[in-house]
Amino acid sequence: MNVETLMVIFAGIFGLLVGSFSNVLIWRLPRRENIAFPPSHCPKCDHQLHAIDLVPVFSWVSLGGKCRYCRAPINPRYPVVETITGLAYAAIAALYPVTTYGVAPLGLMFLFTILLAGSLIDLEVFELPDELTLVGVALGLIFAFLHGGMGNLPDLPQALNGALMGAGIIVLISLLGSWVMRRFRERQYPEFPVGYQQISLGLLVGAWFGPLAALIAAAASMLLNMGARKVVRVPEIITLGGFFVSLVLSSSGLGPNLINLLQGGLAGAGAASLLCGVYWWIVNARNKQADAEAEDAPSDPVAMGFGDVKLMAAIGAFLGWQAVLVALVVSVFAGAVIGLVMMAMKKGNKIPFGPYLAIGAVVALFWGEPIIRWYSGLMGL
Structure with a gap:
């Protein structure tokens, strides 16, 4: 077994563990709770969970999806998030091998966690926490400095430009939309x-x-x-x-x-x-x-939430301004398709734009470079 295959396996296991922590973020951040204290506990009976209760995926399956102490149902979102994160981390390690990209794959894994946790929080409370978005911008710049622009990833100046351009594109849409609405x-x-x-x-x-x-x-x-x-x-x-x-x-x-x-x-x-x-x-x-x-104060109409602005800044910091354009186009297309499906199913619930941006960012993460090359060739650039 070569080093790259071994790293893919390790990344998958690491992703399962991070997915478990992502569930903590998804539950605690919108409730303004400390993410470290108190230790993990059942939200129904408040009993502290032990190591055997926190093994990713396995604990949920072995317990039949119920709390060991009060038998209350455990949301199936927990093993789903853990599994998705594990698979995504392994895929990132395969696409961006550490032998070529150094520490860059670790940063991209953190980006995926920000996108997944942020999307689920946004779906629940229509909010993207600053602890994910603004910290994501900082992490993107730090990793750009550390890896120096490996492969198709941005170096620090390009990452800074990507963050500014990403935020600027979304906020311009918001400014214009709000101006028209007013x-x-x-x-x-x-x-x-x-x-x-x-x-x-x-x-x-x-x-x-x-x-x-x-x-x-x-x-x-x-x-x-x-x-x-x-x-x-x-x-x-x-x-x-x-x-x-x-x-x-x-x-x-x-x-x-x-x-x-x-x-x-x-x-x-x-x-x-x-x-x-x-x-x-x-x-x-x-x-x-x-x-x-501030949440209850009267405000002017907005076309897009400000959390979307900060999320796109984080995407730009990790992936660069060209990937921002890919993410934006894909997110708009995904929003249109999902919106039509919801209309056909007569579903009246609105979906915030953050998850669509996350879908676009994941596409840019895994397929952004071939998409950019295809478009550049099509336009003769």
Whole structure:
């Protein structure tokens, strides 16, 4: 048995164990519980579970899908998550052999866990926890630094660009959708001290001066709000409107190259989005009451959840901006197909977009490179 085959087997076993931990994340994160303490216990009788109760898949099967202590049914999701994770980890180890890619496969395994756990949480509570998405962005950048861009994976600058572009693409869709839903009126409930107004500002500034300038502009606007102790409005007719005027000017030969302007705008919006995400994560972690009040506070309509923005940033950090485009196209296609199936079955329940993004990211992870090569050849690029 060669080293690569052995690593595939080890990866599968490791995936089963991580899948067991993923079930902890899926249960505890949306309930704002500590993921380490108290130790694993039955949610029905609260009896602490022992090692024999926590063997992936085997424990559930041997117990007949029931708690050893109170005989309450155990959700079959537990062995399913463990099995899927084990198979996915083995597939990643086979596709990205450690002898060629070094530590990169481990990072991609973590990405899969983020996608799977995040999707199931999103399906349950319509929320993508920052502990998965923003930590995922950081992990993607760390692994890009460690492996230095092995094979078709991004190095650190490319991973950073992928994170910014990923966030920027989704947040631009959200900005435009919300603007249309508000019939191009200004926001009635702008976020304090930082939110979509600063992201729109980052979009415009980034288009002309790049993502660093966009981040500085968004931070300056946030500090101005904090100093004034109120929202100092940044009218979207100027920022969003100015971005589209910029596109027209650029296509007419005035200003930066059209592609550079568009990339700069998306990266600038992505940088401002991550600033918002990190700020609100810190604030809400420090003040759980403020987090609850924010959920109940009135808000303007949004086309997409902000968790989707941060999830796409994590995908871009791990896989790069080209894979972001593959993931987006696949997610839209998957959403359309599943939506039609649900309509045909007369199912009225809505599905959040996070799971669709996860499907797109998995496709990009396993088949992104041949898809990109096929499309490049088709377009003669």
